[in-house]
Amino acid sequence: MIKKISILGSTGSIGTSTLDVIAAHTDKFKVVGLTACENIGKLEEQIRRYKPSIVSVAKEKSAGILKDRCKDLKIEIHSGVEGLICVSTLPEADIVVSAITGSAGLIPTLAAVKAGKTIALANKETMVMAGEIVTKEADKNGVRILPVDSEHSAIFQVMHGGRWEDVDRVILTASGGPFLKWSAEEKKSATLKEALRHPVWNMGAKVTIDSATLMNKGLEVIEAKWLFNISVNQINVLIHPQSIIHSLVEFRDGSVMAQIGVPDMRVPIAYALSYPERLDLLMARLDLASIGMLTFENPDMKKFPCLAYAYHAIKEGGTMPAVLNSANEAAVRAFMQERIGFSDIEKIVGETMEKHNIMRADTLDNVLHADKWAREEAEKEISRIEGKH
Amino acid sequence: MIKKISILGSTGSIGTSTLDVIAAHTDKFKVVGLTACENIGKLEEQIRRYKPSIVSVAKEKSAGILKDRCKDLKIEIHSGVEGLICVSTLPEADIVVSAITGSAGLIPTLAAVKAGKTIALANKETMVMAGEIVTKEADKNGVRILPVDSEHSAIFQVMHGGRWEDVDRVILTASGGPFLKWSAEEKKSATLKEALRHPVWNMGAKVTIDSATLMNKGLEVIEAKWLFNISVNQINVLIHPQSIIHSLVEFRDGSVMAQIGVPDMRVPIAYALSYPERLDLLMARLDLASIGMLTFENPDMKKFPCLAYAYHAIKEGGTMPAVLNSANEAAVRAFMQERIGFSDIEKIVGETMEKHNIMRADTLDNVLHADKWAREEAEKEISRIEGKH
Numbered sequence: 001m002i003k004k005i006s007i008l009g010s011t012g013s014i015g016t017s018t019l020d021v022i023a024a025h026t027d028k029f030k031v032v033g034l035t036a037c038e039n040i041g042k043l044e045e046q047i048r049r050y051k052p053s054i055v056s057v058a059k060e061k062s063a064g065i066l067k068d069r070c071k072d073l074k075i076e077i078h079s080g081v082e083g084l085i086c087v088s089t090l091p092e093a094d095i096v097v098s099a100i101t102g103s104a105g106l107i108p109t110l111a112a113v114k115a116g117k118t119i120a121l122a123n124k125e126t127m128v129m130a131g132e133i134v135t136k137e138a139d140k141n142g143v144r145i146l147p148v149d150s151e152h153s154a155i156f157q158v159m160h161g162g163r164w165e166d167v168d169r170v171i172l173t174a175s176g177g178p179f180l181k182w183s184a185e186e187k188k189s190a191t192l193k194e195a196l197r198h199p200v201w202n203m204g205a206k207v208t209i210d211s212a213t214l215m216n217k218g219l220e221v222i223e224a225k226w227l228f229n230i231s232v233n234q235i236n237v238l239i240h241p242q243s244i245i246h247s248l249v250e251f252r253d254g255s256v257m258a259q260i261g262v263p264d265m266r267v268p269i270a271y272a273l274s275y276p277e278r279l280d281l282l283m284a285r286l287d288l289a290s291i292g293m294l295t296f297e298n299p300d301m302k303k304f305p306c307l308a309y310a311y312h313a314i315k316e317g318g319t320m321p322a323v324l325n326s327a328n329e330a331a332v333r334a335f336m337q338e339r340i341g342f343s344d345i346e347k348i349v350g351e352t353m354e355k356h357n358i359m360r361a362d363t364l365d366n367v368l369h370a371d372k373w374a375r376e377e378a379e380k381e382i383s384r385i386e387g388k389h
Numbered sequence: 390m391i392k393k394i395s396i397l398g399s400t401g402s403i404g405t406s407t408l409d410v411i412a413a414h415t416d417k418f419k420v421v422g423l424t425a426c427e428n429i430g431k432l433e434e435q436i437r438r439y440k441p442s443i444v445s446v447a448k449e450k451s452a453g454i455l456k457d458r459c460k461d462l463k464i465e466i467h468s469g470v471e472g473l474i475c476v477s478t479l480p481e482a483d484i485v486v487s488a489i490t491g492s493a494g495l496i497p498t499l500a501a502v503k504a505g506k507t508i509a510l511a512n513k514e515t516m517v518m519a520g521e522i523v524t525k526e527a528d529k530n531g532v533r534i535l536p537v538d539s540e541h542s543a544i545f546q547v548m549h550g551g552r553w554e555d556v557d558r559v560i561l562t563a564s565g566g567p568f569l570k571w572s573a574e575e576k577k578s579a580t581l582k583e584a585l586r587h588p589v590w591n592m593g594a595k596v597t598i599d600s601a602t603l604m605n606k607g608l609e610v611i612e613a614k615w616l617f618n619i620s621v622n623q624i625n626v627l628i629h630p631q632s633i634i635h636s637l638v639e640f641r642d643g644s645v646m647a648q649i650g651v652p653d654m655r656v657p658i659a660y661a662l663s664y665p666e667r668l669d670l671l672m673a674r675l676d677l678a679s680i681g682m683l684t685f686e687n688p689d690m691k692k693f694p695c696l697a698y699a700y701h702a703i704k705e706g707g708t709m710p711a712v713l714n715s716a717n718e719a720a721v722r723a724f725m726q727e728r729i730g731f732s733d734i735e736k737i738v739g740e741t742m743e744k745h746n747i748m749r750a751d752t753l754d755n756v757l758h759a760d761k762w763a764r765e766e767a768e769k770e771i772s773r774i775e776g777k778h
Contacts, residue, residue, distance in 0.1 A: 157644065161550015166667045171677075238677055248649065248677075253670040255546065255656050256649040260637065267644050278555040281642040288560075288627055288637075288685040296677040 003273065006033030006052075006087050006117075008108055009099035011042040013204045014122040014148060017265045018097050018273075019046060025270075025279055033087035035100070035108075040066045047075060054090055056083030084108035089115040095273060097148070098123040101206050102329050103371060106130055110364070113137045113145070120272035122148035124223040125329075129322040130367045131226030145227060146272040151220055152227055153268030154246035154259035159228070160276065162249065162257065170230065171248040171256075172220055173240040174299065175200045177212040180241060184303050190342040192335065200243040200263050209332045213345055214299060218310020222321050225314055232314050237307060239297045244286070261286050305346045309353060318358040319370035326371040327352035330378035340385050348385075352377045392662065395422030395441075395482040395506075397473060397497055400431040402593045403488035403511040403537060406654045407662075408435060414659075414668055422476035424489070424497075429455045436464060443479055445472030473497035478504040484662060486537070487512040490595050491718050492760060495519055499753070502526045502534075509661035511537035513612040514718075518711040519756045520615030534616065535661040540609055541616055542657030543635035543648035548617075549665065551638065551646065559619065560637040560645075561609055562629040563688065564589045566601040569630060573692050579731040581724065589632040589652050598721045602734055603688060607699020611710050614703055621703050626696060628686045633675070650675050694735045698742060707747040708759035715760040716741035719767035729774050737774075741766045 005022065009015045015036075022029040031050035036043040037058045047055060047070060056078040057063050063079035070077065078086050088096050088108035096112040097120040098105050105123030110130065112119055114137055121127070126134055138145055147153050151172045159167075178197050179187045195212040196205060203211075210216035217237050225232050238248075246268075248258040261267055262284050270279045288294075301308040306328070313324040331348040334340045340348070352374050359366045394411065398404045404425075411418040420439035425432040426447045436444060436459060445467040446452050452468035459466065467475050477485050477497035485501040486509040487494055494512030499519065501508055503526055510516070515523055527534055536542050540561045548556075567586050568576045584601040585594060592600075599605035606626050614621050627637075635657075637647040650656055651673050659668045677683075690697040695717070702713040720737040723729045729737070741763050748755045 157646065158550070161547070163667075168674075240677075245647075250674065251667050253656055253659055253667040254650055254653070254672050254674055255660065255667070256675050257546065258634075258647045258649055260645040260647055261643055264643070267642055270642055271644065278552075278640050278642045278644070283643050285557075285643055286639065286645050288629075289687040292685060294683045294685075296681060296683075298678040 002028060002030050003094045004030050004032045004092050005095045005097060005273070006090055006093040007031065007097040007099060008035045008084060008088055008105065008123075009037070009101065010034040010046055011036040011039040012099055012101060013202070014099035014265060014269065015097070018099065018269050019050065021266050021270045021273060021279070021281075022050070024282070028279070029273060032093050033090045035084055035087050037100075038062065040069075044069055047073065053092070054078065054087055056080075056087050081107055085111045088112040088117070093117055095120055097269075098126060099148070101204055103129060103326060106367075110134055110137065113141060113143050116141045116143055119143060119145045120148050120269070121145050121227075124149060124219045125325055127223040127226040128219050128325045129371065130361065130364065131222065131321070132361050133364060133367070135226050135229070146275055147227055148265075148268050148272050149220060149223065150263070150265065150268050151247040152224060153271055155224065155228065155249055157259045157271060158249045158257040162251065164228070164230070166251045166253075167230070167234070168250045168252055169234045169236055170224060170228065171236045171238050171250065172217060172224060173238050173243065173245050173247050174214065174217040175211065175243045176239040176241050176299075177214065179212055180239065187303070188341065188343045192338055195335070195342055199241065205336060206329075206332055209335060209345075210328070212342070213306040214304035215306035215310065215328050215345075215349070217299070218307045219325065221310055222314045232311065237299050239299050240294065242291065242294050244288075244291060244294055306349060309346070309349055313353065316358060317361070319361045319366055320353065320356060320358050322361060322367050322370045323353055323356045323374040324349060326374035327378040330375045330382065334382040340382055344385050348378050348381045351381055391417060391419050392483045393419050393421045393481050394484045394486060394662070395476050395479055396420065396486040396488060397424045397477055397494065397512075398426070398488035398490065399423040399435055400425040400428040401488055401490060402591070403654060403658065404486070407486050407488065407658050408439065410655050410659045410662060410668070410670075411439070413671070417668070418662060421482050422479045424473055424476050426489075427451065429458075433458055436462065442481070443467070443476055445469075445476050470496055474500045477501040477506070482506055484509055487515060488537070490593055492518060492715060495756075499523055499526065502530060502532050505530050505532060508532060508534045509537050509658070510534050510616075513538060513608045514714055516612040516615040517608050517714045518760065519750065519753065520611065520710070521750050522753060522756070524615050524618070535664055536616055537654075537657050537661050538609060538612065539652070539654065539657050540636040541613060542660055544613065544617065544638055546648045546660060547638045547646040551640065553617070553619070555640045556619070556623070557639045557641055558623045558625055559613060559617065560625045560627050560639065561606060561613060562627050562632065562634050562636050563603065563606040564600065564632045565628040565630050565688075566603065568601055569628065576692070577730065577732045581727055584724070584731055588630065594725060595718075595721055598724060598734075599717070601731070602695040603693035604695035604699065604717050604734075604738070606688070607696045608714065610699055611703045621700065626688050628688050629683065631680065631683050633677075633680060633683055695738060698735070698738055702742065705747060706750070708750045708755055709742065709745060709747050711750060711756050711759045712742055712745045712763040713738060715763035716767040719764045719771065723771045729771055733771075733774050737767050737770045740770055
């Protein structure tokens with residue numbers, strides 16, 4: 001049976017890798033829906049190649065331009081949140097790949113869960129902001145959420161042969177980002193260009209900055225808590241600069257199982273799409289002898305407080321993880337606009353969290369309210385910092 | 390249900406570790422039979438502690454002494470190959486732990502297979518000498534052979550969640566032994582004491598010498614071929630001096646799964662005894678951050694020809710692996726008696742193999758005939774070398 005696939009965020013890094021996997025396995029997968037934010041040139045190429053029946057873009061104006069360009073094709077073109085939901089709930093889709101960056105992924109992903117779609121989840125913000133709501137809805141609708149993040153995919157692959165009651169802890173590996181060996185002082189004046197220079201993974205800008213602050217790993221800790229229904233106390237982070245061991249699971253007998261491989265997102269994407277089978281992937285094979293050495297160290301939470309903030313947020317619970325995420329999104333955007341410095345990111349996140357009065361995160365309204373509040377608070381702080389320059 | 394366990398070779402390294410595991414889980418396991426070669430003092434202690442109903446020792450004379458010492462106990466005491474078989478086929482036993490060193494393990498293990506016992510296999514020689522016969526008998530009798538070697542246990546643990554049709558190759562890790570960094574010239578004059586100084590594992594003398602020549606890894610390649618029913622071309626060896634990654638399996642999608650942990654034989658032993666469950670084991674937990682670094686390199690088959698001989702033997706097939714093993718046993722024994730030098734071991738194995746006319750290895754007679762022939766040939770060469778000194 002050919003699986004029909006919608007991709008939310010098809011022009012991004014995960015989206016294009018997903019299309020690579022699909023292109024190599026047209027006997028197994030068919031694209032039915034795509035969405036993009038702004039890159040309508042690339043989206044048009046994808047439309048012509050993969051022939052989805054429906055697409056959506058962020059802005060109505062872009063939708064108009066795209067309609068004009070694609071008038072020789074039989075295709076529905078939508079825009080905005082409504083358009084995203086149209087694609088994510090498309091009746092014919094079996095799997096929805098949630099690969100939008102940031103909090104914008106939440107609403108269409110939740111809609112897909114409610115529509116009973118299997119979710120291949122790359123948008124960790126969905127779980128960070130609304131883990132309780134999303135997992136409850138997934139349970140209710142018998143929906144399987146398959147991780148696409150390499151770390152969570154590693155754990156998921158290990159646990160295909162394990163029992164959660166035998167697990168003592170999961171260990172998420174982290175490259176440590178470009179500033180692993182920088183002093184706190186040097187890190188303060190890190191430039192945007194330096195922060196975007198990830199040592200291993202070639203990813204989108206937002207997640208690359210998050211890797212430099214270790215916020216990305218913090219978000220992954222929260223995501224893991226919800227995806228695997230485990231206590232945050234069972235989740236450890238281990239710095240592993242080569243990013244060859246993608247994560248590990250320690251069992252009650254001291255045995256540790258790990259998923260390992262060259263850093264290539266096509267592996268976890270393919271696993272999510274073809275689970276429980278594995279696909280033939282033509283790619284560079286792991287050669288540990290030529291890599292020679294793998295190294296490990298504990299994360300320095302003082303130097304990278306965003307990781308500590310994430311642990312704090314999920315332990316506090318309620319709307320705090322959403323606030324962590326939204327404040328971080330606002331701060332990272334401001335850093336990418338070169339309005340603030342690199343270490344202002346952690347400052348803004350910490351201060352916004354401190355001001356937050358936690359609410360329960362069992363309704364989407366509460367979550368979106370906290371999201372809005374956090375963005376506004378963060379924006380105030382960003383303006384204050386700008387004013388000082 | 391309490392599993393009843395017989396241990397062949399209970400006073401050796403694997404045997405005592407097995408008893409450690411059992412002692413910590415008396416709600417799950419009960420010892421019913423034990424065998425030892427010569428160490429009747431230790432065996433008596435084990436008898437008094439674990440209260441088996443039957444034991445056996447190598448020599449009739451030792452059995453007599455033991456009977457005298459244990460006359461206050463209700464226990465059957467046997468000797469010789471017949472005694473070994475009595476213990477390995479004991480009707481009440483569910484699992485037979487085959488932990489005798491060397492080719493002496495073959496006959497009682499095969500008897501246990503024929504008697505329908507679940508086998509926890511540490512005696513790799515059983516598979517090296519008679520893999521074809523043993524796997525055929527296991528199939529016929531619906532017997533499960535569970536690996537105890539840490540490498541094979543690692544693969545077995547990984548494959549609990551995998552499908553063999555998805556496997557591209559298995560990668561057996563090897564510490565490289567004490568002579569990994571020695572030149573060929575230095576290695577030639579290695580002493581017995583130096584060869585017995587294993588960098589990681591604390592094992593019996595024979596397997597420690599085999600680790601120094603890499604013959605141990607060669608035997609494991611052959612064992613893996615039979616245990617997992619895979620082509621020898623799918624089996625790679627990777628030098629990994631820290632022995633933390635116990636082995637790896639590469640799947641068709643490039644994903645590599647590994648079992649990792651502190652080097653402690655109780656983990657694979659416990660897994661074999663409790664499979665498919667895992668036991669709580671109180672032991673040091675893996676701390677990769679404090680280990681800091683794992684290294685890898687390809688094996689140098691020129692410097693360690695025994696590994697190449699093993700690949701050659703299993704590719705040739707028939708009685709050649711038995712000859713490889715038996716010549717090696719004779720040579721290692723002579724080295725341990727300081728009758729020959731360290732690099733005479735590889736020389737004797739190579740020369741014996743060269744002289745061998747391969748027979749089919751589908752009858753025990755053929756295997757035992759090849760075994761006897763190889764020992765005699767090796768012994769001739771050993772005497773020649775002694776004569777030269």
